[in-house]
Amino acid sequence: MQIYKNYVTLFTKAPSFPKGANNYLNKKFGIPYEEPEKIGLNKLHTSMFANDYNTFANKLSFKLISDRNQKTIRIGVYDLEHNTIDTIVGYNYDALEKILKNKL
Template sequence: MKNKEKIIEEFQKVKNLGFVKSSRKNNTGIGKTFEDYIGVIENNLDEPDLLGYEIKSHREEATSYVTLFTKSPNFPCKANAYLNSNFGTPYEENPSLNKLHTSMFASKFNTYSGKYSFKLINDRLAKVVKIGVYDINTKALINDSVGYTYECLGKIIEKKLKNLLYVSAEREYREGVEYFHFNKAEIYTNPSLDKFLDLIDKGLIMYDIRIGSYQSGKNYGKPHDHGSGFRIIESNIKLLFETHESIE
């Protein structure tokens, strides 16, 4: 049996279960629940989740952002440490260490720490997507030395998102506990770097920096990437792919 047929069969098995209890509270509960039932082991690897397919799940009524992939900047060396030490803000409970949590787009400036504005820079000539740090008042560029090469982005898109199973679920509450019925799915295939870059330029892809510092143990003081990466509103995910197929 081919992987596509197998992944459809596995989805339909879960669908036929009807409503199932959430495996975890909060927003990540839906994804964890479906992955538990379909047999995915939770991980942060760059590999697809199961049988060559990346799996994303969402509540039918949701209009939130979904993570396409997480990846630390690939230039320069020790990029996370550089960003955090130069532009991060101290932890309230441990002022000697920094954290840097902010979201940005290529289409507009954000505000951070009352001092900086962050904005993605898609430099098509240099073939890089850079993290631009600007003065919050004048919008003068302070730094754009950190980012991703097109080669890096293209490889992870091809590797992580080549095949995507996108699952929808109804939900209901029973005595305060969330239950899901995974009732619909779509298979998306053939993403492209060109489409990804166009979506960045249009402001449809958001980039999150999620860098902290280890506050104990052997790595004390070193940067800790909590999942910096690229995200998109659920309803726009189809714009990244050439083809899709609905599964009932």
């Protein structure tokens, strides 16, 4: 049996917190576009998982952190040795439940 490593996006959802989270992540961890017409802009395209670290731009790792007590999923940003850099951005369970119900 052949196993494929292609991912399917179930949905795209901006983080619930803090306000301006996408902009914060992009400015702090994004990498510059190479296209001349996009000079000065950053991009941050990555897949994240709860069971494994990914590698982004050969310098960072991302991993989802579920906190059942707080009912949140935070975006963990790490260096390549998996030392924590940032965990302030995340999603509320309620927001994810709402978008999943709408999608399904």
